[in-house]
Amino acid sequence: MGKLLGFFSFLVLVPLFVRSLDSVLNDDVLGLIVFKADLQDPESKLISWNEDDDSPCNWVGVKCDPRTNRVSELVLDGFSLSGRIGRGLLQLQFLRKLSLSNNNFTGSINPNLARLEGLRIIDLSDNSLSGSTPDDFFLQCGSLRAISFAKNNLSGQIPQSLISCSTLASLNFSSNQLSGPLPSGIWSLNGLRSLDLSDNLLEGVIPKGMESSYNLRSINLRKNRFSGQLPDDIGGCSLLRLIDFSENSLSGSLPDSMRRLTMCSSLSLHGNLFSGELPAVIGEMRSLEAVDLSGNMFAGGIPGSLGNLQSLKLLNLSSNGFSGGVPDSLSNCKNLLIIDFSQNSLTGNLPAWIFGLDLQKVSLSENRLSGVIKNPSPLSMEPSYSNLQVLDLSDNAFSGEIPGNIGVFSNLLILNVSRNSLVGSIPTSIGYLKAVTILDLSENRLNGSIPSEIGEVVSLKELRLEKNFLAGKIPFQIGKCLSLTSLILSQNNFSGPIPATLANLTNLKIVDLALNNLSGSLPKQLANLPYLLSFNISHNHLQGELPAGGFFNTISPSSVSGNPSLCGSAVNRSCPAVLPKPIVLNPNSSSDSSGMGSFSPNLHPKKIILSISALIAIGAAVVIALGVVAVTVLNFRVRSSTSxxxxxxxxxxxxxxxxxxxxxxxxxxxxxxxxxxxxxxxxxxxxxxxxxxxxxxxxxxxxxxxxxxxxxxxxxxxxxxxxxxxxxxxxxxxxxxxxxxxxxxxxxxxxxxxxxxxxxxxxISGGSLYKHLHEGAGGSFLSWHERFNIILGTARSLAHLHQLDIIHYNLKASNVLIDSTGEPKVGDFGLARLLPMLDRYVLSSKIQSALGYMAPEFACRTVKITEKCDVYGFGVLLLEVVTGKRPVEYMEDDVVVLCDMVRGALEEGRVEQCVDGRLSGNFLAEEAIPVMKLGLICTSQVPSNRPDMAEVVNILELIRCPSEGQEELV
Known part of the structure; x- marks a missing residue:
């Protein structure tokens, strides 16, 4: 009987157990569905998430533990999701890894995430999270091993409670707006292997006690505001492989304990205030592959112990105060690819080993090096010259000639030996440098002529030979350098004509041939060069009329001065009329059947006998001439009345x-x-x-x-x-x-x-914003940084006008000009004040003729026209700058209004796709998206809903430099 009751109980309890298990499984389904409800999924990446499923283990981005069948990993990187990270995730009690990077999540960090006891990895990097990091987040961090909140908009200080996360191995807060000091006791996290706090606003001294973090492999504090000295005990972190303290305000000398960092492969301290001599102990850091100490205040000699670094590939000591010679011991660094010792006070000769190593870049510019530049070793010695891409020896005291076999560097991109004392001619082997884009031999004592082989340098973009003693003709072969944008040959002794082949160089922007002995006339075809910005031919012996059209219609008089025989409007000298040579009829010749006399140079006053046909022809010519004179007089009278x-x-x-x-x-x-x-x-x-x-x-x-x-x-x-x-x-x-x-x-x-x-x-020389956005002015397009500056500068100009009670009325891309520094200049402002008879209908048809910019209140007589119509036009312009699209675009069978398109994209969660595709991801989503939202606010149909321009400026400045507590725009 007891066995029967036991069996009966089993039959009753089993269904209850199964039902309970289903409920547990449904917790994961419920939590993920609630999480999804808070999101926008424009690409339908989460379409497989179905609330009717019994288990989420087959859903995209979800991984379950096969033993428990519970969700263990949620990885949704790069899914284009937006919205807030809601509470639904708190249902995933067995979650070990949460990775939502490279999306557009907003809002603050949910402090309850850390309550998930099994959570090991949190990666919320590359989103738009804001606010400060909750202090209690780290108080309950359980068994967290890796945290990444990089590339967000987090602000405030790093919570002191961070030091309670004893299990933490990786912490990444890079590229945020964090401020204040490092938490005291941060080095007590002795399990920490990687610490990245770069690109923030952190300040104060780096606390001592680093030796406690003996497991640390990588530390990156680049681009902050740290000051003081490096901790003396940094050498205690003997496992360090990467050290980056660059772009701070650190000072003093390098600690002697660094000799113990024998496993370190990358050391970057550039852009600080370090001083004193570079300690020889750096040569004991045998694993170093990259050393960047540029932009400091180091002095004394370069230690020869650097030659012990057999793995060294990059050595940058530029912009310091190093003196003495370049140590020969560096020839032992067989793996060296890049050396940059520019902007120091080095002396001595150019080491022979420079051309013996397989280097890619050599920069020794702005030193005091002297002696000759020796020829690279003969090819029979089999060194490799194919890798050298940059050779910059400019601004030294080198003498002698340019090496005759310089052409062996067949892959050279930049050759700069300017501002030295080099003599002799330009070697013909220059023609082998087919990859060179910049060739600068200026400010030397070179003589001879430009070799015709220059035409073989087919990739050349910039040729600078000014301030030498070069002579002869400018070779016509230069017309083969079709990529050339800058040609500077001024202050030499060139003679002969300007070759007509220059007109083939359609990419030319800057030409300077001033202070030479050039003669002849300018080729008329030069007027067809489309991108020409400057053409200086002053102080030569050129003659004749300047080319007509294009750039030459507006050429500066100073660019053509010093050529007495030049004529044209730019030199304020009229060109003489071209008259035909007189025809003299030979009086000794008899008339032929055609009635035309023979030509003769005989000018003696003899009796001239004309045939009847000749007299008729002369009479006809006189009548035609009188007709031309009469028409000219009439035209002159008509034109004079209008001009x-x-x-x-x-x-x-x-x-x-x-x-x-x-x-x-x-x-x-x-x-x-x-x-x-x-x-x-x-x-x-x-x-x-x-x-x-x-x-x-x-x-x-x-x-x-x-x-x-x-x-x-x-x-x-x-x-x-x-x-x-x-x-x-x-x-x-x-x-x-x-x-x-x-x-x-x-x-x-x-x-x-x-x-x-x-x-x-x-x-304003830079052209209009319209041309830069829609016509590719100058063959280039605006970067995101340039676009943001244009938006902010335009907003500031309108705010200034509104302070003076001036309404622009006519804001559009063609009225925003770009100066030579890239700054916007708004024109056509206040012109309506000159025309007091204008009403809104004249304004809307005459001034606001550009479709898409005009505020809707222009169509309603009962609505007062205020500065809010400028705000509307600015909103349209803002969207135009970000998207690269016109305010109204006509498709094959549709009309697309920019404001409506962006507003629809925002509602569908795909506003980021509206950013100009030419930027190819080179923009800050945390700036571009709020800017577009601001544009939509400015183009509100109701004027009172639009912000003032002063408020717009404040919002833009907050978007560029967000502060604590910033709220969303929409």
């Missing part, structure tokens, strides 16, 4: 801003706000279509150059009928002339007649 105001610029003086210039009906009134440059030299530009830079709603813009060489941009207003009066116009333009801001185009003056108004602006 009298512009031509008057040549007659009028320039008055200071504080005076009222005299005005007459013919000359008009010209006012420059500062100085008194002669403006007449550039007046022709107003009548020259080739000088036109562009046209907008207000009028056309021309570039011209003042007589003193100062370039300006002139806007010729085409809305004269809307100008209320000269008094109102001058009052407003003088207000605009007083506005100065680093990101605004300066108004330098104006010209007034009742029928013509001109605004004179500073000339």
């Amino acid at each position: 009298r105001s512009a031509a008057a610029l040549m007659l009028s003086g320039v008055d200071d801003f504080s005076h009222s210039p005299t005005t007459d009906a013919n000359s008009g009134k010209l006012v420059m706000f500062s100085g008194d440059p002669d403006f007449s030299a550039g007046a022709h530009a107003l009548l020259n279509k080739d000088c036109e830079l562009g046209r907008g709603g207000f009028g056309a813009v021309y570039r011209t150059v003042l007589r003193d060489g100062h370039p300006v941009a002139i806007k010729k207003l085409t809305v004269s009928s809307l100008v209320k009066s000269q008094e109102d116009f001058e009052r407003e333009v003088k207000k605009l002339g007083k506005i100065r801001h680093p990101n605004l185009v300066a108004l330098e003056g104006y010209y007034w007649t009742p029928s013509l108004q001109l605004l004179i602006y500073e000339f």
Whole structure:
């Protein structure tokens, strides 16, 4: 009977046990489904996660322990997920590894994650997590072995409770905004093998007691604000293989205990304040492969003990105060690939072993080395020259000739021996350097001519030979160097013509042939060079007319000065008319059947007998000539009536801003706000279509150059009928002339007649933002860092205008110019103030003609036009800069509005895909995504929902340098 009751109990309890087991398994399913509910999964990577499944072990990214069938690993790296890391993960009681790196998770770190007792590895790197690290996270870290929160937006200090994680072997907080000192007692984590706190704002001294971390293999504190000396007991970490304390403010000498770091392979201390002599004990660190001590204050000689480092591949001692010679013992370092001893005070000769090792880069520039540069050893000795890519011996005192067999370095990319005392000619073996991109032999005493073999250097981008004694003709073979962008041959003795083959070099940007003996005329084809920025031919013996068109229409007078026989507008010298040679009929010849006399050079005054046909031809020619004269006179009268105001610029003086210039009906009134440059030299530009830079709603813009060489941009207003009066116009333009801001185009003056108004602006050479974004100005595109600076600079300029109660009305990419330093300059601001008769409908059609930028309130009479319409236009511009797309794009059968596209992408969790594809991942997601969110806020349909431009500037500065407690924008 007892056995029967026992069997009955078994039958009852087994189903209960199975049901209980199912419940446990469902905890993992439930936890992961709750975790998924907090996420955006734009690529549907988690589509296999089905809440109806009994077990998650077959789900993507999930791994289970085969013994318990419980989730042990969750690895979702690079799944493009976003959202917050929710509480659902706390259900995974048997989780050992959590890796969610390379996603876009936001919010703060959940301190309860550490309560998962079995958790060994947490990797939340490369996300957008923010806030401070919870102090209680480390109080309950259980058996954690590895933590990585790298590449987030974490701030605040590293919690002192970190030292309680006794099981920790790897800690990575790199690339955040952490501040404050290292926790005291951090070296008590004697299980720690890897510590990476690089690229933060940590400060203070590095605490002593490092010998307690005897298991440490790698320590990286690069790019912080640490000061003081290295701990004396660093040598106690005898297992260290990587040490990187670069880009801090550490000082003093290197500790003697470093000799014990015999397993260390990489030592980087560059960019600190270390001083004194480099201790010889560094030669006892026998495993070193890379040593970078650049950018410090070391002095004395380079220790010969470095030659003991048989594994050494990289040695960088640049930008210090080392003196003495380069030690010959380094020839023992057979694995050496890169040496950089530049910017020191080294003396002596160039060591012979330099060309004997299989080096890739040799830089000894800016020292005091002397002697000759010896020829590399003959090839019969079988050294390898194929690896050398950079040879920089510039700014020393080398003498003698350039080695005749320099061509053996067949893979050389950069050869720089400038600013020495080298003599002799350029060796013909230079033609074997087919991979060279930069060849700089400038500022020496070289003579002879440029060898024709220069045309074989097909990869050459920059050729610098200035300040030598080179002579002869510029070889026409240089036209084969199709990659050439910079050609500097100034201050030599070159003669003969400028070769026409230069016109083949369509990538040329800078040409300097000044201070030579060049003669002849300039090839007309040079006007076709599309990227030319500078062409200096001053102080030669060139003659004839300058090429017409392209860059040469705006060439600076200083670039062509010192050539008395040159003519053209740039030198303010008209070219003589080309007249046909006189035809003299031979009086001694008889008329032939055609009635044409024979040509003769005989100019003696004899009786000339003309045939009837000749007289008819002469009469016809006279009639044609009279017709041409009549047409010319009529054209002149018509043109003079339209250009009298512009031509008057040549007659009028320039008055200071504080005076009222005299005005007459013919000359008009010209006012420059500062100085008194002669403006007449550039007046022709107003009548020259080739000088036109562009046209907008207000009028056309021309570039011209003042007589003193100062370039300006002139806007010729085409809305004269809307100008209320000269008094109102001058009052407003003088207000605009007083506005100065680093990101605004300066108004330098104006010209007034009742029928013509001109605004004179500073000339910005870099082109418009529109061309950089959509037309690839200069053959390149903007980096993320450049784009962020343009966005921030533009915002600052608008905030400044709004402080002065000036609304721009016309913000768009073509009105944002980029100067030579990459800074944005906003133009066309405040022009609506010059035209008081404009209403919103004239503005919307005349000024806001660029579709996509115009705020919606322009369409509604009852809504007041305020500075918030500028905020809307800025929001559109911001999105245009980040995405690289136009505000409105017309597809084959659709119209895509940029704001709507980005807003839709944000709602679907794929906003990161909107970033300009040309950046190819070279952007900071933690900056780009908040910036796009800000753009959407600025383009709100309701003006009151848009922030002020001052607030926009603050938000952008927070995005660039986020502070503690920063909130999300959306």
